Amino acid sequence: MSDWSDLTTGKRIKHLRGSDLTQQGLADATGLSLALVQKAEQDRGELSVGSLLKLAHALNTDVAVILGQQAPRRGMSQDARTAVRRLSDAVHDSALGEWEGVGEPSTFAELSAVHDRVCDTYWRGQYGELSELVARVLLEGSTRYAQATGYERERLGSILASTYQFASSAAILLGQRDLALSALTSARHLAADSGDAVLAALLESTLSWIHLRSAKVPRAVAVAERAALRIEPSFSKSSRPQLLAYGRLMISAAVAASRRGDIPSADDYLSQAHAAAARLGRDEAVYGTHFGPTAANTEAVGIAVALGNYGKALKLASHTELPRAMPKLARNRYKLDVALAQCAVGLHDQAADTLVEVGLDAPEWVKHQALPGVIGKRLAKVSTARVRRISDVIGVSLLA
Template identity: 45%
Template structure:
C-alpha cells in the first residue's frame, strides 16, 4: 500500500509504533486517552488535535494527513532527533541564542566536538542528536565572546557541529536540512580561517549532492576542493593527506556512479597512493582515510561499476585486523558492499550471511541504509528461510527480482 492509501487513524497508529503506547501518546500531547483512541479509529480529528499529535510524533501535519510519506526507516526516536537537530541548526545560524547561555571553556568544546564525531561514526544518532544542539549553542555564544584569532578554534568546533548535523540529515534523507547545515558549516569554516576544514566540509557537501542524485555537481565540488589542497609530493603532512584522500574517495565514488570506468580507475590509483603515503588510518575534522580505507572503498566502487569479480578479489586481500582500524560505520558499509558483491556473483548464501551479520550487529545504523533492501530483492529468486529472516530484519517482503532494475542499485549504493 502507498502511504496515502491508509486512513488518518491508521497513519497515526503506524507513526506511534510499538515503542509508544496510546497512554504515552496521550501524555505527550496533553490529550485525553479517549481522544487519542478516537483519532486512531479515524472517528474524530480536529485541527488542534492534529497539531498536537503531529508535534508529539515529530512529523509534519502533511504526513499525518497522507499528503507526504514519512522518511524511510525512521521511528519515533529518529524523527525527534532530526527535529531537534533541525531547530538547533536554524536557531543557532539565525542568532536565536537563549539569553542565559554563557561562554564555556574552548577546551570543553573541542572535547565535545570529538565526542560528536565519535558518536556519528559509531552510528549512535540519538545520543549524538542530544549533544549537537548544546554544542552549537555553546560554540556560538563562546565565539561571540572572543576577539580575532582567539575565536577561530571555537568557530572550527561550530563548523564541525554544523557539518555533523548535515551528515545526519543527509543519512536520514532530510535533504533540505542537509543543504542548509552544510552551507553554514562551510561559511563558518572560512570564518575560522581553516582551509583544510573548509575542504573537509566540501567533501561532505559532495556527499549531499551525491545522495540527491546531482552527480555532476558532486564531482565538481569534490574535484575543485581536491585541486585546491593537493599536497606536493614532498608534503607528508598527515592532516592535508587525510582530507585530500577523503576528497579523492568522493571523486572515485561519483565517477563510478556516472559509470565512468576510466576516471574511477584513475582516482582509485590515486587513493591507494595517498593511503600508502599516510601509512595508517588517520582522522582529521571527521575525515577518515588511510590505506585500509582505500582498499575497502575500492570494493564498493567496483561493485558500483558492475565488476563483482574485481570486488571479490579485493575482498580476499582484506584481513580482519585491517577492518578493526576502520570506524564502525565504515566497517559496516564495507560489509554491505561485500554482501552486494557476493549477491552479484550469485553467492547467495554467503551474501545473506554477511548481510544478516551487519543487520544484527548495527541495527540502528543499518535501518538508514537502502542497500540491504536492494540485496534482498536481488536474491529474491532464492526464496529460503534465511532470506525471509533477513527480510524481516529490514522490514521488506522477500520477493523476487520483479521490478528490480540496475538503477535501483545505483540509487542505493
C-alpha cells in the same frame, strides 16, 4: 511492519509520483525511459542503484523510502522524527544566535570534548544521542564564538564547522536534504572565517556526497575535483592533514565517477587516493573524517561493485583487512558492498550472513541505507522465507 513497507516498490513509486506527475513526466525528470518507469511501477524487473537514485531525486525523496526501509517523513519512527527535529532546531537556532540557556555557555575545553563525542556517536550510527550532542555544541558554541577573540575564536570556529558537518551528514542519511545543505552552508562560512583550508576541503567532500545521494552525479564529481585541485599536495612536502583531505576528496570523486560508469576517471581518481594513502602510511582522522590505506582499499571494493565488476570486488575484498579501530559505519558500509557482490556472483548464503552481520552491528544506521533492500530483493529470488527471517532478525523490511 508498517503499511508503507507492506506496499510493493512499484506501488511506492506510483504513490510518490501522485496524480500531478505522469509516468512520462517522471521519465523526463529522471532521464530514464518511459518503458523503464512503467516496468518499475508494475514491479517488473530489477532497478539498478543508479536508477533508484534518479527516481529518488525526481520524487524528492530518498532511496530508502522507495525501497520501503524508511517511510515518508510523516511515517518516520518517533525516534527518527525527534532526531530530525532536534537537528533542525539546533542548525537553524544556532545560525540565528538563539540560545536560551541559563548562565554561561560551556567553555572551549568542554565544547571540544563534546565535539569528540559527536564524532564517536556519528560513526556508531546513534542519531538520537548525536542530535543531543550536536545541539549542545552548536547552540552553546555559537554563543561562546560570538564572545571569543583571537586563537580561541579560530578554534571554536573549526569545532562549530565540523559539528555542522556532522549534522549535515546525519541529515542526509535521515533523508533531509534541505537540512543537510543548510547545515553545510553554516559550516562553510565558519571554515572560511577560521582560515582552515583542510576543514574547508573536507566540507566539500560532504557536499559531493550530498550531490551523489541526490543523484546529481556530474556535480558530485566536479565539487570533489575542484576542491582537490585547491588543496592538491606536493607529495614530497605536504602536511598529513592535507594528504588526508586530498585523499578523501579523490575517493569522493572516484565513487561519484563510478556511479555514472566512467571507468577511466574512477580508476584515475582512485589511483590518486591510493597514492595519498601510501604517503600517509597509516589510517588517520582529522575533524572526525577518516582516511588512509584501509579507506582506500575498502572504497576500491565499493567502486568495483558500482561498476559491476563483482569478481574484482570480491578479489580485492579477500586481500582487505579491517582493523579493529575502523569506524563502525565505514566497516558496515563496506560489508554491504561485499554482500551485494556476493549476491551477484551467486554466493547467496554468504551474502545473507554478511547482511545479518551488518544489521546486528548497526541496527539504527542500517534502517536508513538503500543497499539492504537491493540485496534482500535479490536474495528473495532464491528464498523468500530466508529473507523474511533476516528481516525479523535485523528489524528492517527487505521484502516488498
